[in-house]
Structure formats: C-alpha cells, structure tokens
Amino acid sequence: MLNDTKTEVLHFSSRFIKNPSPISAIQVGDTEVGVAPEARNLGALIDRHMSLIQSHVNKLCRSASLGISKIGRIRKYIDRPTAERLVHVFVTSHLDANNSLLYGLPNSAIAKLQRVQNGAARVVLGVSGRDVHLNALRKNELHWLPVKDRIVYKILLLTYKSLNGLSPAYIRNLLAAYTPGRSLRSALQALLVVPKTVSTKNYGDRAFSVAAPKL
Known part of the structure; x- marks a missing residue:
C-alpha cells in the first residue's frame, strides 16, 4: 500500500546523457506525483544522478558543522573527554551515517567531509590555525581514521x-x-x-x- 500524499518519484539517469527523457509524473491513487530532483531513502538524500554531492554530502556538512559550532560555544566549560563524546554524538554520527554510499565519490566531495572532521578535531583538542599538524594530532591523540578510510x-x-x-x-x-x-x-x-x-x-x-x- 502506498500513501499517495507521502510518495516521492525519482527518475535516475546518467549525468552524461545530454537529452534524457524524464518521466513527467506518476499516478499514485488519486494523486499525480511529479518527479523530484532528490528523495530521501533510509536517511540518505539521493539525487537523480546518484552523485550524492549536492544533496547528501552538503546536507551532512551542514548538519555536522552546526554541531561543531554549538560544541565550540561551550568548549571552555567542559573537559576534553566530554567534548569528544559530544563530537561523536553530534558530528561523527552524521559523518558515519550511510557513509558506505560515499565510496567512489570524487576527492573534492570527500575533502568537504574531511574539513568538517578537521574542524571537530580542532574543537576537541582546543587548537586553531592551519600551522598545527592536525593530521598527526588526529591520528596520535584522538585515534580517528580520516573520512576516506572510515568509508x-x-x-x-x-x-x-x-x-x-x-x-x-x-x-x-x-x-x-x-x-x-x-x-x-x-x-x-x-x-x-x-x-x-x-x-x-x-x-x-x-x-x-x-x-x-x-x-
């Protein structure tokens, strides 16, 4: 049984096809459902080209960055273990959700997520600036795998x-x-x-x- 008021239609096609013939709409019950540019499936926001960059990756970055911003406001009032637990709850959980779908994406997309993880590491470690050897600190101090390796x-x-x-x-x-x-x-x-x-x-x-x- 389909709920016609909650049904989304997504027509997948290759981004290399110059003139695709998309489906205009599908009749579900008494409702004509138009084709959407993206749709959510089990928490993942999937676009019609399966690129996941403009939809899913950008959404993850926004959600995780919001968590980093909120944790950063109270960082001076909490100790490092507490900050790390908050990061795992409000940041890492977003980066890890459905992350196996991100396998094979361009490095530019993974780099966006890596910048978010780097920001989370700075908040936990209480460091700032680009001159800090963040990769070594993330590996030796926090024991976090980079985003690409987590995928x-x-x-x-x-x-x-x-x-x-x-x-x-x-x-x-x-x-x-x-x-x-x-x-x-x-x-x-x-x-x-x-x-x-x-x-x-x-x-x-x-x-x-x-x-x-x-x-």
Missing part, C-alpha cells in the same frame, strides 16, 4: 559480516568466493569474485558487489 572501513565491516553469516541474505548473495579453475596460490587467499559485467566507473564500480571484492 572503506565500513564497507570492509559489512563484507566481514556477510562472509561470517552476520548480515541479511540479500547482502550475502552479492558476494561470491573466488575459486580458480586450477591449482593456484590465490586459492588460499580467500578472495572474492569481482563482477566483470560492470563498465561504468561512476556508477557500477561503486556498487557493494564490486567495491567489496576489490577492497
């Missing part, structure tokens, strides 16, 4: 759960163990099959069924 970690975690029966069947079915046709040393490396039917780097290579075996 890879999430995919590898999902892969581990899939291979050990800790994930739903629809995720496990996306992976297949690599079995060579003859005796090879690679047979002992517990590799996964990388699908060969994918030819689009901007879309297909970002799928879990492709990204997980490669990683």
Whole structure:
C-alpha cells in the first residue's frame, strides 16, 4: 500500500546523457506525483544522478558543522573527554551515517567531509590555525581514521559480516568466493569474485558487489 500524499518519484539517469527523457509524473491513487530532483531513502538524500554531492554530502556538512559550532560555544566549560563524546554524538554520527554510499565519490566531495572532521578535531583538542599538524594530532591523540578510510572501513565491516553469516541474505548473495579453475596460490587467499559485467566507473564500480571484492 502506498500513501499517495507521502510518495516521492525519482527518475535516475546518467549525468552524461545530454537529452534524457524524464518521466513527467506518476499516478499514485488519486494523486499525480511529479518527479523530484532528490528523495530521501533510509536517511540518505539521493539525487537523480546518484552523485550524492549536492544533496547528501552538503546536507551532512551542514548538519555536522552546526554541531561543531554549538560544541565550540561551550568548549571552555567542559573537559576534553566530554567534548569528544559530544563530537561523536553530534558530528561523527552524521559523518558515519550511510557513509558506505560515499565510496567512489570524487576527492573534492570527500575533502568537504574531511574539513568538517578537521574542524571537530580542532574543537576537541582546543587548537586553531592551519600551522598545527592536525593530521598527526588526529591520528596520535584522538585515534580517528580520516573520512576516506572510515568509508572503506565500513564497507570492509559489512563484507566481514556477510562472509561470517552476520548480515541479511540479500547482502550475502552479492558476494561470491573466488575459486580458480586450477591449482593456484590465490586459492588460499580467500578472495572474492569481482563482477566483470560492470563498465561504468561512476556508477557500477561503486556498487557493494564490486567495491567489496576489490577492497
């Protein structure tokens, strides 16, 4: 059953197609629902080109930056462990939410999120300015993985759960163990099959069924 007043329609197409023929509207119940430029799905804001940059990434940056700003106002009144806990609740939770969808995005998009994490680190550590060796402090003092590595970690975690029966069947079915046709040393490396039917780097290579075996 679809609630016609709460239904959103999104027509996916490649951004490389110059003249797509979008769907104008769809009849749901008694309501004609027009095509939206973006729609929310399980907390992720997905646009029609699956780029996630203008929609999802920018929304994450705004939400996380707001949290950093509020924590910064009270930073001098709280100790470092408390500041770090607040950052994890109001900043890191946004950066980590659905972050496996960000795999394969351009470095410019990941850099936006990295700047947000850097700002959170400055608030927790009580440092300012660009002359501080923030990367070393983030690694040695806070033990935070960079945003790009957190995305890879999430995919590898999902892969581990899939291979050990800790994930739903629809995720496990996306992976297949690599079995060579003859005796090879690679047979002992517990590799996964990388699908060969994918030819689009901007879309297909970002799928879990492709990204997980490669990683």
